[in-house]
Amino acid sequence: MEWTFNIPTKFTQYTIEELKERIDDILTDKESILIASKRLTKTINLQKTIDKHPKTTHINDSLTSLNTDLLCKTLQTIRKRPEQIIAIGGGTTIDLAKTISALYTYTDQGMITKEDLVENITQKKYLNNTTPIPIIASSTTAGTGSDCTKWATVWDYDNTKKYSVDADYLYPKESWLVSQLTHTLPVNLTISTALDALSHASEAYWSKSTNPVVQVLARDAITLIVENLPQVLKEEENMKYRDKVYLGAFFAGLAFTNTRTTACHSISYPLTLLYNIPHGYAVALTLTEVMKRNQKHIPDYEKFLQAWKAETIEDIEQWIQNITQDTQPLRLRAFNIKKEDIKDIVKLTFTGGRMDNNPIIFTEEEVQEILENVY
Numbered sequence: 001m002e003w004t005f006n007i008p009t010k011f012t013q014y015t016i017e018e019l020k021e022r023i024d025d026i027l028t029d030k031e032s033i034l035i036a037s038k039r040l041t042k043t044i045n046l047q048k049t050i051d052k053h054p055k056t057t058h059i060n061d062s063l064t065s066l067n068t069d070l071l072c073k074t075l076q077t078i079r080k081r082p083e084q085i086i087a088i089g090g091g092t093t094i095d096l097a098k099t100i101s102a103l104y105t106y107t108d109q110g111m112i113t114k115e116d117l118v119e120n121i122t123q124k125k126y127l128n129n130t131t132p133i134p135i136i137a138s139s140t141t142a143g144t145g146s147d148c149t150k151w152a153t154v155w156d157y158d159n160t161k162k163y164s165v166d167a168d169y170l171y172p173k174e175s176w177l178v179s180q181l182t183h184t185l186p187v188n189l190t191i192s193t194a195l196d197a198l199s200h201a202s203e204a205y206w207s208k209s210t211n212p213v214v215q216v217l218a219r220d221a222i223t224l225i226v227e228n229l230p231q232v233l234k235e236e237e238n239m240k241y242r243d244k245v246y247l248g249a250f251f252a253g254l255a256f257t258n259t260r261t262t263a264c265h266s267i268s269y270p271l272t273l274l275y276n277i278p279h280g281y282a283v284a285l286t287l288t289e290v291m292k293r294n295q296k297h298i299p300d301y302e303k304f305l306q307a308w309k310a311e312t313i314e315d316i317e318q319w320i321q322n323i324t325q326d327t328q329p330l331r332l333r334a335f336n337i338k339k340e341d342i343k344d345i346v347k348l349t350f351t352g353g354r355m356d357n358n359p360i361i362f363t364e365e366e367v368q369e370i371l372e373n374v375y
Contacts, residue, residue, distance in 0.1 A: 003211035005258050007148065011250075013177045016044050019138065022176065023086065026136070027053040031080060035059045035097055036088040040140060043184060057082070063092040067155040071099055072117050078110040086136045088181075090193070091144030091279075094137045095152035098170045101133040102126040102152075121154060121163045132169040138176035141185060142246040143193025143280060145200050145253030147175040155273060162269045162351070179246035183239060188327055190236075190245075192280030194229050195320070197249035198222060199283040202291065203262040204255035206298045207357050215299060217255040219307035224248030226309055229323060263290045263362060266355035267370065270348035277335050285330050288317045289370045290358070297359035332375045342371045 014022060023046070027034070034050060038060045041047055050058050057078065063070070074096065081104060087097035106112065106120050106129075120126055137147040146152070151166035185193075201221040204214050225248040231241040261283075267290075268282035277285075291298075291313050298304050310316045324330050332342075346368045349355070355362065362370075 003213075005211060005213045007171065007254065007257055009148065009172050010174045011177055012174065016178060016180050019088075019176055019178050020044065020046060020049055024049045024052065026084070026086065027056050030055060030083045032056045033059060033078065033082045033085045033097075033100065034088075035085065035093050037062045037093075040088060040181075044181075059096075063089065063096060065155060066092045066095045066099065066153065067157055068114055068118055069157075071096070071103075071154060072112060072114045075100065075104065075107055075112055075117075076110050078104065080109070082133055084134045084136065086138075088138045088140060088176075090139065090141045091146040091153075094135075094139065094144070094146035094172075095154070097135050097137065098146075098152035099154060099165050101135050102129060102165050102167060102170060104133060105129050105131055118156060118159075118163075121165055126165060127167055129167070129169070132167070135170070135172045136174045136176065137172040138178055138181070139249075140178075140181040141189065141193040142179075142182050142242070142249040143195070143197040143200075143252075145197065145249065145256060147172055148250070148253030149257045157273070160273060160348070162273055164353075177246075177250060179243045180239070182242050182246055183237065187233065187236070188278075190232060191229075191323060191327055192278045192284075194225055194245055194249065194280070195284035195287075195324075196280035197252040198225055199264050199280075199287055200256040200261065201225075201248075201252040202287060203264055204252070204259040205304060206291075206294050206359050207256075207259040207262050208359055209259045209357065210299065211258070214255045214258055217251045219303060221248045221251035221255060222304075222307040223309070224251065226307070226319065233323070260357055261354055262358040263294075263355055263367075266351040266358075267349045267367060269351055270345050271332075271335075271337075273348070274345070275335055275337055281324075281328055281330060281335075284320060284324075285332065285374050286370050288313055288320065289373050291316070293362070293366070293370075294359055330374070332371065337375075339372070339375055342368055342375070345371060 085097040139147045150170040154163040201218040205218040228244040271282040
């Protein structure tokens with residue numbers, strides 16, 4: 001067997017009104033958790049639907065990062081085991097749903113210490129969970145891909161670590177594709193999540209575990225985003241362009257859920273953990289530097305460049321600069337990182353399953369050079 005492509009999630013496209021009808025239907029007579037921010041709930045007028053279902057626990061915090069403290073506190077508020085979790089939001093919201101699904105079984109009606117939580121994650125006890133809670137996801141950003149994957153990221157700021165909760169049962173049972181939910185995204189988040197999607201597509205394309213299906217999805221994802229993101233930034237309320245960027249991000253999610261990511265993501269983790277650089281920017285910082293080094297190992301290289309509407313990697317570099325320069329320059333110094341910090345960052349960049357999924361192996365010296373080149 002040369003390759004396989006697998007994703008057990010059912011994907012359905014909805015309008016916002018159809019989404020609300022589906023939520024109303026699925027919450028009926030079930031102990032449920034609905035994770036949706038106050039802002040989103042108000043924007044799509046969802047509160048009336050929620051109020052009709054007394055068995056539903058609504059988690060309405062605005063989430064930007066899933067860390068061990070937040071996860072522990074959230075679990076402790078869930079005193080009755082839910083039958084399902086519906087997560088409508090960005091990657092952090094969907095990752096919270098996945099971690100609740102994986103870990104609630106190991107709590108005492110939601111009660112768990114942070115130490116026990118970390119031990120469960122690091123020792124992967126959750127892999128023995130035979131009763132995970134089904135998840136339904138709907139992404140409100142065009143980029144994270146969390147609605148397509150079977151893993152979630154948890155940050156441990158106390159121990160300066162990044163954890164991954166990863167199990168086959170964490171694929172969402174359903175993913176509701178509602179591109180209208182992205183139409184009010186602010187510019188900064190629009191750009192950072194789109195860059196994350198471009199990194200997903202590129203890294204899936206050249207990963208050790210790539211395959212022909214992944215490569216077609218990745219190229220289509222890149223083209224959709226490259227052609228339409230500049231138009232979104234010119235006409236923020238034009239739904240046609242946002243819909244296409246959303247579709248591109250979806251294709252990127254389908255691609256990398258079958259391959260995982262590579263060096264760009266691995267290098268990005270300490271940048272987010274130590275300096276709070278938004279994830280999409282953190283991965284995009286090194287995208288073209290890694291691309292240059294991987295060039296001889298990129299399959300159908302000319303087709304890859306064509307997807308980017310580029311003739312060289314320098315053209316791709318220029319496109320990314322044009323997209324980001326007015327909002328967030330992609331240089332380490334722009335995030336207040338000191339050049340002398342790079343050596344310490346390098347030591348934290350080698351994440352198993354990511355760095356070793358790159359088509360070539362980088363040394364610490366090469367990673368340091370990459371970071372110095374984007375300083």
